[in-house]
Amino acid sequence: MLVSAETGTISGPAGFGHKSGMSESDLPSFHVRLPPRLKERLQASKGSNSLNREIVERLEQTFEDPDFTYELAKIFRPLMRTLSEEDQKTLMMLTAAVIAVLAKGRPRKGR
Structure with a gap:
């Protein structure tokens, strides 16, 4: 190359x-x-x-087969471009918090 x-x-x-x-x-x-x-x-x-x-x-x-996270990224990407850097960081923190809450409800392996 x-x-x-x-x-x-x-x-x-x-x-x-x-x-x-x-x-x-x-x-x-x-x-x-x-x-x-x-x-x-x-x-x-x-x-x-x-x-x-x-x-x-x-x-x-x-x-490859559609990946849910990739599909989310395609939705978020154009929206993120319209936000200020500060608002982008806030949205990412809030999104991470939502994911953490959802993860709590997932059954753990071995139970």
């Missing part, structure tokens, strides 16, 4: 080293232009993964 530091352009085989089981030379390659901020965020969150693997895993997640 090639990453251009100047342009934020990433080129590399899609799926290399992941679930495809194909070698790097067998996989198609394409270029993606990323805004610098997005590239920085991906780099910061990739952990021990390569940047390519991080991008592939994130893309694959969008095609």
